[in-house]
Amino acid sequence: MIRRPFRALLATLAVAGMMTLAACTTPAPAPTPSATGFTDEAEAFAAAEETYRAYVDALNRRREDPTGNPTPEQFLSGNALDSDVDSQRQLDEAGLRITGASSVERVLPSTFELPDQVSIVVCLDSSETRVVDDSGQDKTPADRATVSRLSVDLVRDSDVWLISDSQLIGEDQC
Numbered sequence: 001m002i003r004r005p006f007r008a009l010l011a012t013l014a015v016a017g018m019m020t021l022a023a024c025t026t027p028a029p030a031p032t033p034s035a036t037g038f039t040d041e042a043e044a045f046a047a048a049e050e051t052y053r054a055y056v057d058a059l060n061r062r063r064e065d066p067t068g069n070p071t072p073e074q075f076l077s078g079n080a081l082d083s084d085v086d087s088q089r090q091l092d093e094a095g096l097r098i099t100g101a102s103s104v105e106r107v108l109p110s111t112f113e114l115p116d117q118v119s120i121v122v123c124l125d126s127s128e129t130r131v132v133d134d135s136g137q138d139k140t141p142a143d144r145a146t147v148s149r150l151s152v153d154l155v156r157d158s159d160v161w162l163i164s165d166s167q168l169i170g171e172d173q174c
Contacts, residue, residue: 123174145171
């Protein structure tokens with residue numbers, strides 16, 4: 001015969017065991033998004049990387065067809081937009097254009113400032129690009145770096161990230 005205190009202990013252990021099993025099988029609640037719409041920094045960095053990759057894709061398409069869409073400018077703001085417009089103007093005035101595609105080798109998170117600023121480090125491979133003149137002659141400098149390490153700042157504007165600045169921080173160091 002089992003005594004009453006022992007029976008109470010067994011009942012308590014059984015209930016505790018069921019609660020432990022239930023806790024293991026019950027899914028955890030979903031993370032609550034921050035004011036930026038991201039549940040954590042990793043999501044913000046992933047969105048920034050996606051924006052930068054989309055920008056490079058648009059840049060490559062512009063090299064193939066200057067009238068195509070999307071345009072790289074739609075991914076830019078501030079200094080980055082000013083620099084892109086100025087660089088394109090200088091190339092046009094010199095009768096030069098860039099051909100070939102650049103590719104993103106790697107993107108690393110750098111800094112995250114809530115709610116609307118992210119910095120990433122990008123390793124950009126431009127080994128397949130060439131600078132050519134109006135007659136198609138290759139004018140690519142022989143000593144140019146083929147891989148660049150860039151610090152890229154992005155800002156959130158409404159629901160999209162825009163590249164606001166980009167600085168060279170090293171060559172062939174990726």
